[in-house]
Amino acid sequence: MVRRHLRLLVPLLTVTALAVSACGGSAGSGGSGDGGGSIKIGAWIPLSGPQAASGVPQAAGANAYFARLNENGGINGRQVEWIVKDNAYDPQQTVQAARRLIGQDQVVAIVNANGVAPSEAAFPFVLEQSKVPVVNHYGGIEPWYEPARPLLFGTQTLYEDQAAAMAAWAVESGARRLLVVHDDPKAFADVAAQIEPAAERADPSTTVTALPVKLGTTDYAPVVSSVRAAAPDAVMLIVPAPEAAAYLKEAKLQGVAAPAYGYAPTASSTTVTLAGDAAEGFRAVSLTKVPSDPSPEMQQFRDAMAKYAPDQPADFSTLLGYANAAVFAEIAKTINGPITAESLVAAYENAGKVSTGVAPDMTFSATQHLGTDDVQRTVVQGGEWVAEGDFVSAPERVRS
Amino acid sequence: MDHLVLVVVSGIASGAVYGLMGLGLVIIYRATDVVNFALASMATLAVYVALMVVEQGWGVVAGIAAAVLVAVVLGLIVREAVIRPLGAGQLFAALVMTMGVSLIMEAVVSDFWGTQPRAFPPLVAGDMAIGSSVVANQDLVMIAVAGAAMLAIGWLFTRTTLGSAMRAVAESAATAEIIGISAQRVARIAWALGLGLAALAAVLYAPKSGLSPIVLAAPLFRAFAGIFLGGLNSMHGAVIGGLVIGVLENLAASYVSANFRDTFVFALTVLILLVRPQGIFGTRSFERV
Numbered sequence: 001m002v003r004r005h006l007r008l009l010v011p012l013l014t015v016t017a018l019a020v021s022a023c024g025g026s027a028g029s030g031g032s033g034d035g036g037g038s039i040k041i042g043a044w045i046p047l048s049g050p051q052a053a054s055g056v057p058q059a060a061g062a063n064a065y066f067a068r069l070n071e072n073g074g075i076n077g078r079q080v081e082w083i084v085k086d087n088a089y090d091p092q093q094t095v096q097a098a099r100r101l102i103g104q105d106q107v108v109a110i111v112n113a114n115g116v117a118p119s120e121a122a123f124p125f126v127l128e129q130s131k132v133p134v135v136n137h138y139g140g141i142e143p144w145y146e147p148a149r150p151l152l153f154g155t156q157t158l159y160e161d162q163a164a165a166m167a168a169w170a171v172e173s174g175a176r177r178l179l180v181v182h183d184d185p186k187a188f189a190d191v192a193a194q195i196e197p198a199a200e201r202a203d204p205s206t207t208v209t210a211l212p213v214k215l216g217t218t219d220y221a222p223v224v225s226s227v228r229a230a231a232p233d234a235v236m237l238i239v240p241a242p243e244a245a246a247y248l249k250e251a252k253l254q255g256v257a258a259p260a261y262g263y264a265p266t267a268s269s270t271t272v273t274l275a276g277d278a279a280e281g282f283r284a285v286s287l288t289k290v291p292s293d294p295s296p297e298m299q300q301f302r303d304a305m306a307k308y309a310p311d312q313p314a315d316f317s318t319l320l321g322y323a324n325a326a327v328f329a330e331i332a333k334t335i336n337g338p339i340t341a342e343s344l345v346a347a348y349e350n351a352g353k354v355s356t357g358v359a360p361d362m363t364f365s366a367t368q369h370l371g372t373d374d375v376q377r378t379v380v381q382g383g384e385w386v387a388e389g390d391f392v393s394a395p396e397r398v399r400s
Numbered sequence: 401m402d403h404l405v406l407v408v409v410s411g412i413a414s415g416a417v418y419g420l421m422g423l424g425l426v427i428i429y430r431a432t433d434v435v436n437f438a439l440a441s442m443a444t445l446a447v448y449v450a451l452m453v454v455e456q457g458w459g460v461v462a463g464i465a466a467a468v469l470v471a472v473v474l475g476l477i478v479r480e481a482v483i484r485p486l487g488a489g490q491l492f493a494a495l496v497m498t499m500g501v502s503l504i505m506e507a508v509v510s511d512f513w514g515t516q517p518r519a520f521p522p523l524v525a526g527d528m529a530i531g532s533s534v535v536a537n538q539d540l541v542m543i544a545v546a547g548a549a550m551l552a553i554g555w556l557f558t559r560t561t562l563g564s565a566m567r568a569v570a571e572s573a574a575t576a577e578i579i580g581i582s583a584q585r586v587a588r589i590a591w592a593l594g595l596g597l598a599a600l601a602a603v604l605y606a607p608k609s610g611l612s613p614i615v616l617a618a619p620l621f622r623a624f625a626g627i628f629l630g631g632l633n634s635m636h637g638a639v640i641g642g643l644v645i646g647v648l649e650n651l652a653a654s655y656v657s658a659n660f661r662d663t664f665v666f667a668l669t670v671l672i673l674l675v676r677p678q679g680i681f682g683t684r685s686f687e688r689v
Contacts, residue, residue, distance in 0.1 A: 048507065050614050052515040184659040214653060214661045216618050218609040221410035222654040225403045225533060242517050242610050253527055253534050270517050274610040317516075 038079040039332070039339050042101035044087035044094050044122070045114040045138075051089035053270075055114050058138055059084055060305075060312040061321030062112050065329070067308040068300070075332045075339070082325070083107060087114075091121035098122040102130045109344050112324040114138040127151045133345050135331075136324035145370035151341075153348045154370040155327050155362060156287050156320075159191040161373045161394035162263040164198035165285050166236055168395045169377055170261050171202035175234035178208045179227060179258075181247065182238035183215040191263065192238040198397050217243060220250040228256050237262045244282075245274030252278035259283060267378050267385065269315040277383070285375035288319045288359045290385045297357025316385070323359040327371065330354050331364075360391040402531035407650045409530065413539035414619075415646020416546035420601035421616075421623035422630070422638035423553060424594035430570040430633055431590030433491055434483055437498040440616035441505035442478065443598035446471035447606050447615075448513045450599075451520055460523050467599040475595030476588055483591075484584070488573070509613040517615075520606035542604045549600055550639050553593070557635065566590065570633075622646070629669050631682020640681065645669075 046055035070079045083105050085097035101107045116139050126132050133151040140154045182192035196208040235258050237244045244266040262284035272279045291314050305314040312318050335347050354362040362371030377388040428436050450467035486493050522538035557563035566586050568576040573583040609615055626645045630637025652664035
């Protein structure tokens, strides 16, 4: 309850917080020490502002994992202290959060941070000046991992690989004329651009056309009218979940029969909640197992959410945070001796195969810092996401 | 042709929402000289309350009534507690205050209802065929309800004593006070009306977009474009401006380029304002020195 009231004061205290945080940490001031007490790690996550819809559940999922881990003895007998700062998806606030985490809180690593562009702003200070590793970032881009960048490790299949996996899936299902509906900013257009080469590689007779849409569109009537006129075999959606839901509702209304495929951001409870029965049959690739998966590890996830984060659902959003935390713990457990920035990096580079049971198996090495390019094919059936087969690797694609 | 009809009807439905919000903004601005940036977030909070009412099984109509009621009460509280103490003529202070209120409202909504988008039920289900295209009945209801609300406001302002009083205060609060009209009372009514219209717009829009703490940020932006296009001090200008923006953005997305949808619409707005700075239906105001 206290935290709830504190959060209400956030807008009023922003200026004060910025002023105070500006005095935070100096370059290279910490992060690599190991006092032998709790393992201090940190993250910046958007807990306020428009991106809080992904940040809040992600943080809840990771918190649930660490709470369960600590209750069961922590990592090699040491408790994990995961310190989260709200960056509001803002680069400036992210840099300030990084300074506080490293300078004041003395974290040994940034784990499960969120915000590709904001994180980019903090990398010079974190990775280069302070030599603190950033691991299991939420989302990421190709230049972060290809070639492997020192101190930076990822756990989520790149958006470009997700698009390639969508294309292969659609072609495998018999579609030969694909229409890609994508938002217009470059971040979406670049992902959408991967569908054509992947589809042509799967079957050279495949044709792909693109239909750009303005980011934030809620009125999909004109778009769906164009889709209907194009009469494709399948529609590939590279848009956020609320827009995918808007598309699905309008497509059902206009009688568009072509199946729709989405990338991982659309494999979300938001899509089903907003689209209702129009989401039936929607296919999307996911970064994790489906939340209702019956495996013991997934049951553990649902139990942990019910116990430690009862106000958040056990869904894809919380599972992503939970999975990232699990990968960190599995790797940190392999460290014999002090857990420092250096030992963590060494542990990641020597990790080999990492299994959590909730996400695809990860493989890390000195030259492979992105642990996976696998996705789970999922379909909405009876208002619920259902897995189709096991995890599959994204096809080889044209590298940018 | 069917595509064009669909694009226009859908654009009018969106424009009706922008028009209602714009109308709310203009009513408040004319009566109190306050540009209310908190209008959207206050209306959003009201829709969350409406959703609670709907989830209690009381129906969508009761939810809409609850949303309007909550927005009206919220508007009165903010006006009396935050804006009135500033006194007259504090245009920029009031502007900043409404921005602050907006942030606080967003934080309250996120805190109590969470940040995950939620579905809000439509007022009516079903659809209607227009040629080979299909329009959701909710879109037609949006147009009808917004149209009725706008006509009612027009009637209120032109055919009733209260409307005359409000127009008098809009022209000159000091002069209106001399002839016995309470400018404060009129200001309270204006805030109540403005917020009520915004809440109505929000409950009509939410079934289409889903409900989230910042769901009305984009419509508010377009409502502002509409009122600047139509004229900041013109009520029918706000409505027509909103409708023009709604239809134009759909036409631009369909026939020009989705990438340049906003660019096209706002470039046109800028062009019109260059030629007619007071907006299409606005009137120039002169201040004697």
